[in-house]
Amino acid sequence: MSAGGNVQVFDRDALLARPDVVEITTSRDVAYRNPRTYRAVALAKLFEGAAVPAGAVVEAAAQDGFVTQLPRDLIYAGDGIVGYLAIEAADQPWPPIPGKAKSAGPFYIVWVGHEAPSVPIMNWPYQVVSLSVQDAPARRWPSLAVDPTLPALDPVREGQIVFVNKCLTCHTLNNAGPATAGPDLNLPMNPTEYFTDAGLRALIRDTRSVRVWPEQRMPSLSKEDLSDEEIELIVAYLKHMAGRKNQATERGSGKP
Known part of the structure; x- marks a missing residue:
């Protein structure tokens, strides 16, 4: 400790x-x-x-x-x-x-x-x-941040909060984050760049409904643990961050 x-x-x-x-x-x-x-x-x-x-x-x-x-x-x-x-x-x-x-x-x-x-x-x-x-993750890893010019109430900002709380436990984004259980969700490609909207939402809710493999770790998430609204916010954040790869890599890895 x-x-x-x-x-x-x-x-x-x-x-x-x-x-x-x-x-x-x-x-x-x-x-x-x-x-x-x-x-x-x-x-x-x-x-x-x-x-x-x-x-x-x-x-x-x-x-x-x-x-x-x-x-x-x-x-x-x-x-x-x-x-x-x-x-x-x-x-x-x-x-x-x-x-x-x-x-x-x-x-x-x-x-x-x-x-x-x-x-x-x-x-x-x-x-x-x-x-x-x-430190709180958003302060610890600036490369998780959304475009600072976004309006204060833009859903993407809330999506960042949900992503940090629900996804950063297993994944990194722009190489930011401490977890190693899952892949980075922006580098080299963001999942919104190779999944359909429906496929990505299904993957987040229940990975096994999309694909199954022996070393699969991601659990199914009930609506109690991750609501449909939260999935929408996560997807909005991921779509936004797909356009923010260069900013992260120009600053370095995003790690502290």
């Missing part, structure tokens, strides 16, 4: 020995798809004493290259939504995730509380290997 230049390394035995470890039960479990009970430490407790500035995010990276940005306000939301780092004990291994060979451990971020079902599936990373406090 890193914050403000300070790095802490935790192993599961040390975490399980903390006095603030509690037993929790999920009502909606993204990995296992049914309620499960875990020993866990609240994320807010884990970051006690660490600087998580307003507007910053906690970046959670997983073993498979999936990376998600947890908003600070979500981590400190309160009783309605409480985030936890669930810890798999070495002598009590969790079962394999349905359809996978491995469990969600050794670390899995889960959410409880009456508002927990509203937390997007992208914010339930499992097989977590690191947590770090970072």
Whole structure:
């Protein structure tokens, strides 16, 4: 875990020995798809004493290259939504995730509380290997930005926000972003340049409705996790960014 230049390394035995470890039960479990009970430490407790500035995010990276940005306000939301780092004990291994060979451990971020079902599936990373406090993505990677001359209420601006929250967990764009699970969505070609509109929308909703291959990772996304309106906004953002490749490459890779 890193914050403000300070790095802490935790192993599961040390975490399980903390006095603030509690037993929790999920009502909606993204990995296992049914309620499960875990020993866990609240994320807010884990970051006690660490600087998580307003507007910053906690970046959670997983073993498979999936990376998600947890908003600070979500981590400190309160009783309605409480985030936890669930810890798999070495002598009590969790079962394999349905359809996978491995469990969600050794670390899995889960959410409880009456508002927990509203937390997007992208914010339930499992097989977590690191947590770090970072600037918000749009500030960290300027090459994600839309044309600054766009009107304030242009849907493309909202599409950028949705893209960062829902797509940057697996993909990069203009080489910007930390994830390695999926391909870059602007370089060398933007998907709006080789998919029909209908095909791209179908791919985003359910990849397997368009094509299937053995190493396929992208999950199907229900309307609860990604609405039709959000898909429209993502497509609008991608179409816009197809014309902003040169700006990104002239500045460099877009990485920090």
